[in-house]
Amino acid sequence: EVQLVESGGGLVQSGGSLTLSCAVSGFSFSTYAMNWVRQAPGKGLEWVSAITYNGEKMSYADSVKGRFTVSRDNSKNTLYLQMNNLTAEDTAIYYCVKTPFGNYHLSTFDYWGQGTLVTVSS
């Protein structure tokens, strides 16, 4: 069974930093590209970042570029999102999302985690 379990969310002050983790199981993590998608309270879905299967290529939404860094440790089956200089607009549930391919280009999503809530206080 595919499982994606996010952790690391919490309350942080504006300007602060936080690192999210996504521990996966049930599939060969090192084979697939991964994404982060967020959802502000009561709002829709917003794509945040993507990373290829081997971690060599990453992409970001303009809203987080230069502040967020996605990475992965295939030996630990874990995806990360380092978030710096957080603002109230970053308050959201952050979902870890798997793709069915090694590259995120032209790749859909197939499995979602349950999410972790990040709250940025001003």
Next chain:
Amino acid sequence: DIQMTQSPSSLSASVGDKVTITCRASLGISNYLAWIQQRPGTAPKSLIFAASSLQSGVPSKFSGRGSGTEFTLTINNLQPEDSAIYYCQQYYSLPLTFGGGTKVEI
């Protein structure tokens, strides 16, 4: 960025009904279109990819059509568990973008 526009934004239907949701892309995306379901208080779930292909385990009551800029999601024989927000999403180009969602109430 490619803009995704869904209609209607919400609808109400009865058990057993058939409903159709429309999604329009601001430019042609071939069939790089997915549909995602989010039940109240839960994480999103991928339903359809490549405009019309069902994800593993998704019942055949869900169907998708379309190509280019106009797409539809049809849900047959509505049941209470189909109450959810449905999002379309393009994966033709970065940034990946979502429609605003359609809330289906039963």
